[in-house]
Amino acid sequence: MANSFVRYTGNGNTTAYSVPFSYRAQEDVTVTLNGVATTAFTFNGAGTQITFTTAPALDVAIEIRRTTSQGTKLVDYASGSVLTESDLDTDSDQAFFMSQEAIDDASDVIKLSNVNFQWDGQNKRLTNIADPTSAQDAATKNWSETAMSSQLAQATTQATNAATSATNASTSATNASTSETNAASSATAAATSATAAAASETASGTSETNAGTSATQAGTSATAAANSASAAATSATNAASSESSVATNATNAAASASAAATSASNASTSETNAGTSETNAGTSATNAASSATAAASSASAASTSETNAASSASAASTSATNAGTSETNAATSATNAGTSETNAATSATAAQTAQAAAEAAADNFDDTYLGAKASDPTVDNDGDALTAGDLYFNTTTNKMKVYTGSAWLDATASGTEISNVVEDTTPQLGGNLDLNGNDITGTGAIPAANLTGTLPAINGANLTGISTDLVGDTSPQLGG
Known part of the structure; x- marks a missing residue:
């Protein structure tokens, strides 16, 4: 059974036909009658059925097919942007649907029979064949x-x-x-x-x-x-x-x-x-x-x-x-x-x-990105062992996770799990730090600083090497 299209034959009476496959948006669904696209239909509330304005005539070929965009990426990631489940699902759905459509197209052709290794027309006719002109051309x-x-x-x-x-x-x-x-x-x-x-x-x-x-x-x-x-x-x-x-x-x-x-x-x-x-x-x-x-x-x-x-x-x-x-x-x-x-x-x-x-290609993608799951998986989607680099989205924590070869970690830019700045022994800022009206608090000491700014009211007992008269010191310096 195809994953991206379904075919029916009109009888002159029926107007409602089922849409059994998933799709991203109704705009991605194309309906044709005898090969000609039509928009004379409506979807039901669940999007699982279409109803024609007029019942297709007897023996009319009806095809309902998903046609996911292949020329434009639906999600364009930007550096420093926030990853959301919706964006990830849209991106993966586009790739997944395109893979299904490619497989369906490849399956919808004449192929070799595995019984005798001869071409099997699957009880279909070849149509629109030109008259032969060379000795080895097919004859209609x-x-x-x-x-x-x-x-x-x-x-x-x-x-x-x-x-x-x-x-x-x-x-x-x-x-x-x-x-x-x-x-x-x-x-x-x-x-x-x-x-x-x-x-x-x-x-x-x-x-x-x-x-x-x-x-x-x-x-x-x-x-x-x-x-x-x-x-x-x-x-x-x-x-x-x-x-x-x-x-x-x-x-x-x-x-x-x-x-x-x-x-x-x-x-x-x-x-x-x-x-x-x-x-x-x-x-x-x-x-x-x-x-x-x-x-x-x-x-x-x-x-x-x-x-x-x-x-x-x-x-x-x-x-x-x-x-x-x-x-x-x-x-x-x-x-x-x-x-x-x-x-x-x-x-x-x-x-x-x-x-x-x-x-x-579809199987390789499916084995690498395992989709959305509630907990860490122990095998891939085919039931095979996990491999380093496998990805999945944890719907419980709303985080993307990556497999290291032995454990699942939350995905970050460095590939290692960091839950807060305290765990980073050598933190660095890539730009100006805006505190957004908040205070910097802590019990530790600032060993050295080379900056220009205004210090708030602090306990002077913790400051050493400073002249007692800071107002009169025109060139005050910190010794450490």
Whole structure:
């Protein structure tokens, strides 16, 4: 628990808050709401409670803190002045309160845990942190989330691009396979067309041969018809009496002539068919050449698709590499955060060292000046043995006392105890002695005096070596 401040959280209803620590004057108490000083409050009669004019709102941070003057000494001792308990208390309270405030400030920081010697934030947040600029700077929540979101978005985009590239590569590979299949089909069709052309050409040759044979047969029939006609004429001439035979031969000759004409017509038709077959064969050959060209084009397209697939695969690999780089950047950010934590630990160590020094100074002061007590103490405020030079104020005798190492004496300028002038065997005045209307009395003798003054009425029997007529002695002297 702190010795110089107390903290509360407003609820919108409460106006009265306790002040549990000691303070010299109300002017030394500072009250803040969310870090802003306020004077809208009053103290109760005992000074142990303040009441706000208006209840602090919900979750408002309320701090009541003692702020003893650190720039001005509240007591300035002067030579020959009278020491009072009030002055001593004011002086010691100022030093004591300042020590408490310094210890509280030193304790109110991040410090090392005595469990694992790591920095303990005591369940508090670090606020108002600047964005990091160097590799070893601490990273704030907003900066880290922004950086991680950006890197995550980049990694997600690159992963999506990689997936798209892989899909495109797969599609290109499928297209290449289809083109290759189409090329094979076209090559097969071309081969079939070439075979058909060859068959047509063979058929054309056969038809042409048949046409030649038919023409030969027609010629033979015509020759036979001519021979028959000649024979008929001869028969008509030689056997005019056989009219029936001649008529029959004439009929046979006419039939032979008709057959010859039919054979000639057939030969012409066969020749025409042969020409058509030859034309068809040429067309088939052309088609075969076109199919071969198409097959070559399909093969080229398949090669291009394969190249595109390889490019897509390369792009996918690049995207994967970029995603790995983003992951590395994220790891670097985490490392930077760890370094910032180390720096914070170093600062906390320095704060802890300052706290230890302040505590040691306060303890040394507390062990030397023991405060106000009713009787001589036998141990210091920590229960340890007394040491020479220890001080305390005796509230019974209203005197400051100093410890010599074996006994307590009233504090004086010489450091020894003198209760009256009688005990000083060699008293001296540092200036003129003003009797303030009082007499100097005593039973002893004044052995010698070198002074100018007026003696009061005294017993002359105690004076020796003096002329009996002092009035007439213009140069009277004392012999001792």
